[in-house]
Amino acid sequence: MIVISEKAKAIKTSPTLAVFSVAKKMMADGIDVINFGVGEPDFNTPEYIKEAAKKAIDENFTRYTVGAGIPELRKAIIKKLKTDNNLDYGMDEIIVTPGAKAAIETLLTTICNPGDQVIIPTPYWVSYPAQVELANGESVYFETEMSENFKINPVRLEQLIKTLSKPRAIILNSPSNPAGIVYSREELAEIAKVCIRHNIIIISDEIYEKLVYGNAEHYSIADTVPEVKNLTIVINGVSKAYAMTGWRLGYAAGPKEIIENAVKIQSHTASCINSITQKATVAALSVDDGSLEKMRQAFEERKKFMTSALNKIDHLVCIEPQGAFYCFPSIDYYIQNNSQGLKNDVELCTWLLEKKHIAVVPGSAFGVPQCLRFSYANSMENLVEGMKRFEEGLKELI
Ligand SMILES: Cc1ncc(COP(=O)(O)O)c(C=O)c1O
Incomplete structure (x- = not known):
């Protein structure tokens, strides 16, 4: 059987x-x-990115790489986070993963003890609850209201946290799938203050960062109030921005202690990310061809x-x-x-x-x-x- x-x-x-x-x-x-x-x-996928991948193959850049991601790519990610998000990270604060999806999963596994509660605001991306379960956590849903544009109300969030026995983290997604909401910097700061008061780690999924419209601007919650960066794990990748869904590359940036442990876990799962994709992503992040x-x-x-x-x-x-x-x-x-x-x-x-x-x-x-x-x-x-x-x-x- x-x-x-x-x-x-x-x-x-x-x-x-x-x-x-x-x-x-x-x-x-x-x-x-x-x-x-x-x-x-x-x-x-834009031509210049494909060219970089072809070059990597021709140059036989086809072996295992270091688990956290090749230094050249981590440097490009650090530069991107500084330029686009006003965030400073060191080389040991970045991990490159097979897609943002894997970044979220590996990071949840890194921070969750069995039964730790992870807050998932509704509507949520379909994979979050399953990812929390795979990491032995417990999903707790925070129901947003359509009348509040499906955004987190910080007062109600704090009320919910106070009822929890093992609150550990919240998954924040801006711009969001499925409602397409984008939080302002002020709104993020209010959520950040609640998380700081209760020592809640924020997994900030920013995969749709580059797709914002009208007057909306993308901000990372890690750059709102000073103390929040130490509690935030920024998740991003190239799937949506560069039309690279099949290449499988995401990354996470966060406190050294968390990232080091995530790298340890990844060394026993993915080992490292496709070497060719890593080279292609260096090109994606370094060039803007419009x-x-x-x-x-x-x-x-x-x-x-x-x-x-x-x-x-x-x-x-x-x-x-x-x-x-x-x-x-x-x-x-x-x-x-x-x-x-x-x-x-x-x-x-x-x-x-x-x-x-x-x-x-x-x-x-x-x-x-x-x-x-x-x-x-x-x-x-x-x-x-x-x-x-x-x-x-x-x-x-x-
Ligand atoms: C909100 C959200 N996060 C993460 C992902 C996963 O992206 P990736 O292709 O980098 O794994 C998706 C893909 O649909 C998504 O919608």
Whole structure:
């Protein structure tokens, strides 16, 4: 008999995956499904980055590297953190990981003792709860309100912390997936003060840093009030900013003691990151050929279209995202008032997929079942057609 560990069994398969495995099958059968579920830029990796990778291969830079990441790359990351985020780090305060996802996982493993509580604000990125469980921590959800733009209310955060027995960390995500919210420097400072008062480590996932729109500006919480840097682990990477999702490179910056222990753990898991990707990332971080800004502008244009198209639909409310590439409208009215007997967001998404051939992610995957997530990492043509189908679908539903 095959035995599966309790830990593996406890990890839930995301409802996202259930809807998307059907969507993928439909697409494979030649059905024209408009996919609003994409979590990655629909652009190619810029040429100069690919050239750097080709050069690394030609020069046989193909062996194991030091576990924390090649010094040249860590230096480039240090420079980036100084220039973009006004943060000073030393070489032993940086670890390069196989994606930001692995950075979060390794760092959670580094800081969590069994049962330590990690606060996850809702709506959250789908992987956070499973990552906390894998690190033997316990996820505690902080429910934000749509009326407060899905942002953390520091007073309520402090109230929650006071009720916890083993509060250890909070995962902060700005710009955020799925709601596209971006915290101002002042808002971050208020959250920082609460964390300082209760000695809570902040895992600050800044992977969408480069995708901000309108007047929004990205700040790292580590640069808000002086004492908070020592409590913060900054997570970032190149997947979203440089259209490099398949290359797998992320990194974490934080206090030496934490990073050294993370490097120790990684030496027994990934060993090191793909040597070619590391060289490509040095190029990505050191050169600006304008492609990043071009992508950002394209996303901003799509965001404007999506927000306005969604808000034109009766009984639907969508907060204007300020970053990332997702819209997260509330569709609660249609769950409560439909003629098809659909009882929840997953059933609504399944109906939209089957009847209208659009794939949208149910909000329950992010802890908010009143909403749906639309990714606009798709061509304008597809977005226009997809929104037409969505609107028609909702009309047919009531
Ligand atoms: C909020 C958030 N953090 C982290 C990641 C993971 O990024 P990476 O490709 O660097 O592992 C994603 C990817 O979707 C994300 O949405």
